[in-house]
Amino acid sequence: MSGEMDKPLISRRLVDSDGSLAEVPKEAPKVGILGSGDFARSLATRLVGSGFSVVVGSRNPKRTAGLFPSLAQVTFQEEAVSSPEVIFVAVFREHYSSLCSLADQLAGKILVDVSNPTEKEHLQHRQSNAEYLASLFPACTVVKAFNVISAWALQAGPRDGNRQVLICSDQPEAKRTISEMARAMGFTPLDMGSLASAREVEAIPLRLLPSWKVPTLLALGLFVCFYTYNFIRDVLQPYIRKDENKFYKMPLSVVNTTLPCVAYVLLSLVYLPGVLAAALQLRRGTKYQRFPDWLDHWLQHRKQIGLLSFFFAMLHALYSFCLPLRRSHRYDLVNLAVKQVLANKSRLWAEEEVWRMEIYLSLGVLALGMLSLLAVTSLPSIANSLNWKEFSFVQSTLGFVALILSTMHTLTYGWTRAFEENHYKFYLPPTFTLTLLLPCVIILAKGLFLLPCLNRRLTKIRRGWEKDGAVKFMLPGDHTQGEKTSHV
Ligand code: NAP
Secondary structure, rough: OHHHHHHHOOOEEEEOOOOOEEEEOOOOOOOEEOOOOOOHHHHHHHHHHOOOEEEEEEOHHHHHHHOOOOOEEEEEHHHHHHOOOEEEEEOHHHHHHHHHHHHHOOOOOOEEEEOOHHHHHHOOOOOHHHHHHHOOOOOOEEHHHHHOOHHHHHHOOOHOOOEEEEEOOHHHHHHHHHHHHHHHHHOOEEEOOOOHHHHHHHHHHHHHOOOHHHHHHHHHHHHHHHHHHHHHHHHHHHHHHOOOOOOHOOOOHHHOOOOOHHHHHHHHHOOOHHHHHHHHHHOOOOOOOOOOHHHHHHHHHHHHHHHHHHHHHHHHHHHHHHHHHHHHHHHHHHHHHHHHHHHOOOOOOOOOHHHHHHHHHHHHHHHHHHHHHHHHOOHHHHHHOOHHHHHHHHHHHHHHHHHHHHHHHHHHHHHOOOHHHHOEEEOOOOOOHHHHHHHHHHHHHHHOOOOHHHHHHHHHOOOOOOOOOOOOOOOOOOOOOOHOOOOO
C-alpha cells in the first residue's frame, strides 16, 4: 500500500497542550517572550496554537523548558531576543531594570508590555508600567496590550473569557502589528490611543464591579437598618418587656422579615429618580437642561438597584419556604393544638385570616414573577433581541406593575395591624408601614402625571417643546449665563 495511506493523518498540523490543532506555516512569524511564569506559559501555548513560532527567554531555561509546549523554544534571554521583531515582556515592573543588559539587542524592536500593577503600585507610580519600560528602552517601540486578559483566559482560548484586548502605543504601525497578532489569536483588538492611555488601561483590571459599588452599599445599608429595627421589635422588646427569650429568631425569622423590606425599598428607588426627573422637567419647562449629577448617577444605576431588589426578593421567597421546616414552628403548632384540646375547641378556622393569607401569598408570587421578567430582560443577550419600545414596555410599564403588586402584597400582609396598638412595640410602628411610604409617594406621583394637564405638558417637553426662556444658548466667551446653558 502506497500513496495516500503512506501520508500521516496529521501532517503539518500540530496537537497542542490545550488540545487545539494549529497549522504552522512554512515561515511562521517569530515571537519572543521574556519570562517563563504563568502568563508567559499561557501566551506561548496560545501563540503556538495560532501558528506563531515562539522563543522564550529565561534566566534558567533548563529549569523551565519542560513547562512549555514542545514547539516553543526555551533558551537564555540574550538568544531569545536576537531574531524576533516582537517581544512580549512577561515579567513584573520591578524586574524591568534587570533586562537593561539586553538594550542593544532590543533596539528597534517592538516590546509588548503585558504587566498589571497592584493597587498600591498604581497609586505609588505616576508613570504607567509601559511608559516606564519605554523610558528604560528608548530605542524600542513599546506597545501596551494583553494586560486585561488573564493567563487562564489565554490558555483556555477566547471562547471562555473576555475577548477584548486593549492596545495603546505611540507608533501606529506597531499597534497594527500587535492588533493583527491579537486577531490571529482569536481576540478582538481595541485601539486605546497613545501610550499615555496606558495608565488608564492598567487601571482596568484593578476595578471590581465599579457600577455595583453604590447600589451594593445602599442595599447593605438598608439591610443593616431594617435588621436592627426588626431585631428591636421582634427580639429585644419581648425580652425586656415580657422576659421572653426570642433570640433564636435572629438567623432566620428576623432576616426573613428584613429581606422583603430591602427588596421593596430598592424597587421603589428604581422608580423614584424617574419621578424626580419628570417633576424637574415640568418645573423647568424643558428637557434641554442637565439633571444634577446625583440624579444623573442615580438614573444610571437603576439597573443594578433593580437586580439587587430581585436578589433580595428571591432570598425572601427561599427563606419563606424554609419557615415551616423550623423546629420552633413545629413546637408552636403542637402547643397550639394542645391549647385547642385543653380549651375543648374542635375546629380552628379564621375565615378572614385564611383569605388574607391566600391573597397575600398570591400577590407575592406574582410580584416575584414580574421581577424575574425584569431581571431576565436586563441581560444584554435578551435586551439586544428587543427593540426600544419592547424594552421600555418591560422595564418601565411591567416594572411599575411589579411595584404595584409588591405594594398590594405588603398591604395584605399588614392588613389592619397598622391600626392596632399592640403592634407598636416600644412605640415603633410595624416595619411594613415604614416601607410603604416611598412606594405610595411614587404611585401617587405617577398618578398625578397621568392627569391630562400634566401629561400633555410632559409629553410636549419630551418631544422638544420649551417654556419661553427655559434655555439660553451661550455664545463663546459669555460665561455669566453658565448656569442656564443647554448641555445638549
Ligand atoms: P510569574 O509567574 O511570577 O513570572 C514572572 C517571570 O518573570 C518569572 O518566571 C521569571 O522568569 C521572570 N523574570 C525575569 N527577570 C526576573 C527577575 N529579575 N526576578 C524575578 N523574575 C524575573 O508572573 P506572571 O503571572 O507570569 O506575570 C508576568 C507578567 O504578566 C506580570 O507583569 C503580570 O502583571 C502580567 N500579567 C499576568 C497575568 C496573569 O494572569 N498571571 C495577567 C495579565 C498580566 P525566569 O526565571 O525564567 O527569568
